[in-house]
Amino acid sequence: MGKTANLDIREREEKYINIQPIQAAGRLTADAMKAIIAYGDGYSTCDLCLKPFRLDFIKKPPIADFYTELAEFVNMDVARVMPGARRAFQAVALALLRRGDIALISSLGHYTLALAIEEAGAEWREIPKNEDNILTAEATAEKIERVKRENGKLPKLIAMHHFDYQYGNEHEIREIIKIGHEYGIPVLYNGAYTIGVMEVDGKKLGADFLVGSGHKSMASPAPTGVLAMDEEWAKVVLRTTDARGDITGRKFGIKEVHLLGCTVMGAPLLGMMASFPHVRERVKHWGEEVKKSNYFIKEMLKIEGTKCLSEYPRRHTLTRVFTGGFDKVAKTHKKGGFFLTKELSKRRITGPFPGATKEWKLNTYGLTWEQVRYTANAFKEIAEAYGLRVE
Amino acid sequence: MGKTANLDIREREEKYINIQPIQAAGRLTADAMKAIIAYGDGYSTCDLCLKPFRLDFIKKPPIADFYTELAEFVNMDVARVMPGARRAFQAVALALLRRGDIALISSLGHYTLALAIEEAGAEWREIPKNEDNILTAEATAEKIERVKRENGKLPKLIAMHHFDYQYGNEHEIREIIKIGHEYGIPVLYNGAYTIGVMEVDGKKLGADFLVGSGHKSMASPAPTGVLAMDEEWAKVVLRTTDARGDITGRKFGIKEVHLLGCTVMGAPLLGMMASFPHVRERVKHWGEEVKKSNYFIKEMLKIEGTKCLSEYPRRHTLTRVFTGGFDKVAKTHKKGGFFLTKELSKRRITGPFPGATKEWKLNTYGLTWEQVRYTANAFKEIAEAYGLRVE
Numbered sequence: 075m076g077k078t079a080n081l082d083i084r085e086r087e088e089k090y091i092n093i094q095p096i097q098a099a100g101r102l103t104a105d106a107m108k109a110i111i112a113y114g115d116g117y118s119t120c121d122l123c124l125k126p127f128r129l130d131f132i133k134k135p136p137i138a139d140f141y142t143e144l145a146e147f148v149n150m151d152v153a154r155v156m157p158g159a160r161r162a163f164q165a166v167a168l169a170l171l172r173r174g175d176i177a178l179i180s181s182l183g184h185y186t187l188a189l190a191i192e193e194a195g196a197e198w199r200e201i202p203k204n205e206d207n208i209l210t211a212e213a214t215a216e217k218i219e220r221v222k223r224e225n226g227k228l229p230k231l232i233a234m235h236h237f238d239y240q241y242g243n244e245h246e247i248r249e250i251i252k253i254g255h256e257y258g259i260p261v262l263y264n265g266a267y268t269i270g271v272m273e274v275d276g277k278k279l280g281a282d283f284l285v286g287s288g289h290k291s292m293a294s295p296a297p298t299g300v301l302a303m304d305e306e307w308a309k310v311v312l313r314t315t316d317a318r319g320d321i322t323g324r325k326f327g328i329k330e331v332h333l334l335g336c337t338v339m340g341a342p343l344l345g346m347m348a349s350f351p352h353v354r355e356r357v358k359h360w361g362e363e364v365k366k367s368n369y370f371i372k373e374m375l376k377i378e379g380t381k382c383l384s385e386y387p388r389r390h391t392l393t394r395v396f397t398g399g400f401d402k403v404a405k406t407h408k409k410g411g412f413f414l415t416k417e418l419s420k421r422r423i424t425g426p427f428p429g430a431t432k433e434w435k436l437n438t439y440g441l442t443w444e445q446v447r448y449t450a451n452a453f454k455e456i457a458e459a460y461g462l463r464v465e
Numbered sequence: 466m467g468k469t470a471n472l473d474i475r476e477r478e479e480k481y482i483n484i485q486p487i488q489a490a491g492r493l494t495a496d497a498m499k500a501i502i503a504y505g506d507g508y509s510t511c512d513l514c515l516k517p518f519r520l521d522f523i524k525k526p527p528i529a530d531f532y533t534e535l536a537e538f539v540n541m542d543v544a545r546v547m548p549g550a551r552r553a554f555q556a557v558a559l560a561l562l563r564r565g566d567i568a569l570i571s572s573l574g575h576y577t578l579a580l581a582i583e584e585a586g587a588e589w590r591e592i593p594k595n596e597d598n599i600l601t602a603e604a605t606a607e608k609i610e611r612v613k614r615e616n617g618k619l620p621k622l623i624a625m626h627h628f629d630y631q632y633g634n635e636h637e638i639r640e641i642i643k644i645g646h647e648y649g650i651p652v653l654y655n656g657a658y659t660i661g662v663m664e665v666d667g668k669k670l671g672a673d674f675l676v677g678s679g680h681k682s683m684a685s686p687a688p689t690g691v692l693a694m695d696e697e698w699a700k701v702v703l704r705t706t707d708a709r710g711d712i713t714g715r716k717f718g719i720k721e722v723h724l725l726g727c728t729v730m731g732a733p734l735l736g737m738m739a740s741f742p743h744v745r746e747r748v749k750h751w752g753e754e755v756k757k758s759n760y761f762i763k764e765m766l767k768i769e770g771t772k773c774l775s776e777y778p779r780r781h782t783l784t785r786v787f788t789g790g791f792d793k794v795a796k797t798h799k800k801g802g803f804f805l806t807k808e809l810s811k812r813r814i815t816g817p818f819p820g821a822t823k824e825w826k827l828n829t830y831g832l833t834w835e836q837v838r839y840t841a842n843a844f845k846e847i848a849e850a851y852g853l854r855v856e
Contacts, residue, residue: 080527081500081503081504081526081527081735081738081739082525082526083503084503084504084506084509084512084526086509086512087506094508094512096508096511097506097507097508097511100506100507100508101506102505102506106505107502107505109472110501110502110505110732111498111501111502112472112474112475113472113475114493114497114498114501114686114736115475115478115488115491115492115493115680115686116488116491116679116680116681116685116686116687116688116689117485117487117488117491117680117687118475118477119687120487120488121475121477121485122819124819134473135472135473135475136471136472157548157549157552157688157729158548158725160725160726161548161552161725163725164725168584173564181710181712181713185717185720185726186725186726188706188708188710188717189706189717189720189722189725189726190725192706192708192722193559193722193723193725197708198708198710199711199712200710200711200712200713201712202712288507289506289507289508289730289731290507294507295505295506295507295731295732295733296507296508296510296729296730296731296732296733297507297548297688297728297729297730297731297733298507315579315580315583317579317583317588317589319572319579319589319591320590320591321572321590321591321592321593322572322591326576326579326580329576329580331580331583331584332584334549334551334552334554334555334577334580334581334584335551335576335577335580337688338548338687338688339680339687339688340680340686340687340688340733341501341686341687341732341733341736342686342687342688342731342732342733344472345505345732347472348472428513428515
């Protein structure tokens with residue numbers, strides 16, 4: 075037997091308070107854990123796949139209902155589960171973009187958007203952020219004009235996060251969507267850090283496409299994501315095939331080309347479905363999560379040399395901090411930055427990038443008030459132990 | 466809470482002998498079950514994702530080792546885990562095909578290949594099967610010539626199954642690969658029904674690409690698949706991006722464009738890894754699986770009106786049968802074809818398409834001899850109970 079048989083048990087969530095920036099809102103609910111045990115087999119979802127033989131028509135387990143409820147949840151006409159948000163970006167890019175087209179992304183945008191655009195044969199350009207690391211409607215309009223001037227054509231798509239992954243800042247998403255529409259450019263709302271943690275209303279936003287991440291923000295296994303849109307765009311992005319075999323004459327008329335037919339079966343889908351009632355409930359309590367986030371950052375800022383690099387007060391639970399005090403300690407400590415990792419680990423806290431003491435990200439999503447207080451105190455305790463000033 | 470909270474426990478594998486055609490070789494091993502429990506969270510694989518920040522470089526859990534061993538297992542230079550075989554088809558199609566190109570698939574080929582080709586803007590044409598439902602090198606050469614004649618250009622890609630999903634017949638894969646190469650056309654070996662159940666040697670086959678399905682034939686959760694190739698093709702299909710942000714100057718140089726970066730994280734990947742030592746072992750016992758398949762079909766053929774529509778003797782465990790006797794019974798039974806479903810169910814056998822009594826598929830993969838005998842006897846018993854002749 076090869077090395078790969080030796081898999082250690084992962085105990086991060088059982089033994090530690092985990093403030094890892096992208097794991098917090100993705101950790102499974104107990105119901106999702108139960109679901110993946112019962113539906114571990116890949117085709118477990120397909121026992122009763124009857125005519126017309128497509129995942130989203132399956133009634134038992136209630137996948138068809140789930141798809142409907144998912145669309146309602148984000149207030150869009152149609153929703154599909156995708157193998158990750160990136161596969162949703164890809165479907166939209168391949169449906170809308172042609173070779174030589176230009177698409178706009180944020181200068182804080184995720185690399186998977188850039189790859190999806192590149193793979194479709196198109197080019198991506200960045201919309202600049204302002205000095206506060208915010209993407210504005212003004213900057214978007216300027217960039218559209220610039221592309222028009224320099225390339226003699228308008229961008230074909232704008233993809234914009236509501237909250238970005240680097241700072242967790244809130245951007246002018248509604249206004250950016252409006253600007254896009256003034257130019258007749260469809261806008262993809264990237265909700266990887268919103269859908270599943272806060273209420274998102276696609277119609278109210280006016281977005282053409284909503285994309286969410288299951289394993290980032292919907293307490294779902296990987297790889298899962300959501301792609302939602304209105305009926306009109308569904309005709310384009312969810313178009314079915316009308317190709318026909320030249321020999322057999324067969325066609326696969328029900329299959330959605332840009333989804334490659336069925337997308338996510340088995341454990342990841344059922345895990346997502348099992349978490350969904352909890353997700354639907356938890357988005358109502360986003361305000362409380364933001365309160366905890368602000369409390370935590372406020373406490374961190376009491377430590378000598380700490381700055382909040384994200385907008386402050388916080389509107390999200392994902393935050394980028396600068397911890398100059400800890401960095402000063404790391405410079406002379408024989409373990410370097412790993413002294414902090416180790417001190418946190420001793421206190422059963424994990425998540426910050428191993429060895430990082432300068433700029434790093436954290437996420438308090440889903441922690442209880444007791445855990446938030448404990449964690450903030452732990453940082454202050456470590457600071458004091460190493461001679462840093464704590465207010 | 467919505468309806469989707471009510472998920473019944475799936476007990477198919479616990480309570481039944483399952484001869485469902487596409488589920489047999491995908492059902493999880495006990496080790497895979499354990500792994501998905503420990504690694505349920507989406508980012509469970511990413512705790513120690515260090516520079517250069519790509520899934521296949523992660524050492525703990527031993528993903529890097531697994532990728533290496535996977536390539537060795539199919540004897541190719543490079544292997545990648547994909548979110549399903551279809552996503553592997555898509556990556557190859559998008560890398561190799563341009564608008565207006567033509568690609569050849571089998572007239573018994575899977576719809577996902579057709580969609581992947583269509584999505585790349587290319588067109589698919591079918592290679593005809595012969596009267597025995599076999600794809601031959603001769604038919605392939607004729608089709609290539611025909612495309613050349615009618616379209617003034619050669620196909621850009623040939624995708625061919627070793628064993629097809631409709632009959633489980635063995636096709637002239639080695640010879641077809643040779644023919645492709647004589648014309649300078651790359652050949653994708655579709656091993657959805659071979660990789661993970663029998664020994665597959667990519668170099669010996671001479672294939673340009675190997676594609677396998679995790680949830681079909683590798684005892685892995687969905688969505689998982691394998692894409693393997695040699696170093697030369699890796700430069701094309703696994704090319705990294707050299708695009709750069711026009712504002713930020715950032716690039717994502719390590720990310721593979723056609724894979725959209727990281728592919729499958731969390732439970733599906735770890736489940737696949739946990740099953741892998743078992744898979745590597747079980748391929749050595751394919752001969753025994755084929756023996757059981759032949760025994761089972763031989764017994765079925767004793768029932769009045771039964772024909773084996775697949776090649777016979779069997780070289781695979783997936784078989785298409787015609788059960789004219791049962792169909793005769795169904796015609797007058799008040800439950801129609803469901804009489805057979807119900808009779809099997811009473812005997813704790815499941816898998817044949819519900820209500821089907823005419824043409825249907827089954828798969829004996831992974832059953833013990835005792836289970837095979839029990840299942841064959843059950844069919845004969847039912848036949849006798851309904852007055853059919855049994856030899």
